[in-house]
Amino acid sequence: MAAATTAGGTAATSRYVALGDSYASGTGLKDQQDSQCARSLRSYPALLAGAYKSSFKTATCTGATTASIRNRQGGKPPQADSLSADTTLVTLTIGGNDIGFSEIIATCVSRAANDRNGNPCQRHYGDQLRQRIDKLSPRIGTVLKDIKQRSPRAQVVLVGYPSLLPGDGSSCAWESVPFAKRDIPYLDHTVFQLNEMLRQQAAWTGAIYVDTYTPTRGKDMCRPADKRYIEPVMPLGAQSAHPNGMGHLIMSVLVKQRIG
Structure with missing residues (x-):
């Protein structure tokens, strides 16, 4: 992707991956640049790159897990191959696919068909999802740590997941x-x-953590179209249960505020 430029048209010396x-x-956003990985110019990294005024490379890819950072994902090289010693900023959002976001959504929808008011999904999973998170933690x-070794000059920013659902199901x-x-709580x-x-992992490894969950409470998929940052599950599509354009804009602002 072309380097972002300053107002005067000169490429910045900072390097963002x-x-x-x-x-x-x-x-699911407009302005897709890579159909295989669903990379959009309206994603929070692309928006941040403009504000950060840096050269910019995105290795992000739909379906990525922690394994995708250091290993090939289909025909795509390891994401970490985009890092270098002169990288000055790295953002990372990862973990949802490791614990099975898509599988969890499909299972919960399926089990809700015959029990709309109960908690069939919670009964099915029990403590499994907590265990998946615990197992993911060291990865x-x-x-x-690997990112820091490859790019020792970089600010490493771990960007959390926004609020997807309300604390109760009353507005859904x-x-x-x-x-x-x-099941919604x-x-x-x-x-x-x-x-x-x-x-916790960001704190233990010296990375910067950006909380997008707390600032997006009340903007979940159950809100009206003009008030939500996350698109609902139905109708099924690329953007189902994912941030919309406003969601990515807010995420970019939160990262920018955190890194200064």
């Missing part, structure tokens, strides 16, 4: 968010737990 999954690539730490329409009512708490783990 974006890593991560579909919450970083901008899946996040390993990825962050079944037609667009077909989760059982009592369970799923919301799972996202909270994932973010808390990410926060």
Whole structure:
């Protein structure tokens, strides 16, 4: 991707590399630049690159896991191959696919069909999702340490996941968010737990953590179209349960505020 330029038209000396999954690539947004990885010019890294006034490379890819950072993902090289000793900023959003976001959504929707008011998904998973997060924790730490080794001059920024659901199911329409009512707090708490783990790993490895969960409370997929930052599950599409354009804009602002 072409380098961002300053107002005077001169390429900046700072070098920004974006890593991560579909919450970083901008899946479902307009201005897609890579159909295989669903990279959009409206993603939070692309928006941040303009504000940061840096050369910019995005290695983000939909479906990415922690393994994708250091290993090939299909025909794509390891994301970490984009890093260099002169990289000055790295952002990373990762972990959702490791714990099975897509599988969890599909399972919870399926089990809610015959129990709209109960918690069939929570009964199915029990403590499994917490265990998945715990198992993922050291892998996040390993990825962050590897990034720091490859790019020792860089600010390494771990960007958390935004709020996807409200604390209860009272504002969710079944037609667009077909989760059982009592499963919604369970799923919301799972996202909270994932973010808390990410926060801890950032602190332990000296990375910067950006909380996008707290500032986006009340802007979840159950809100009206003009007030939400996350698109609902239905109708199914590339942007289902992903940040929309406003969501990515807010994420870029939160990162910029955090790194100064």
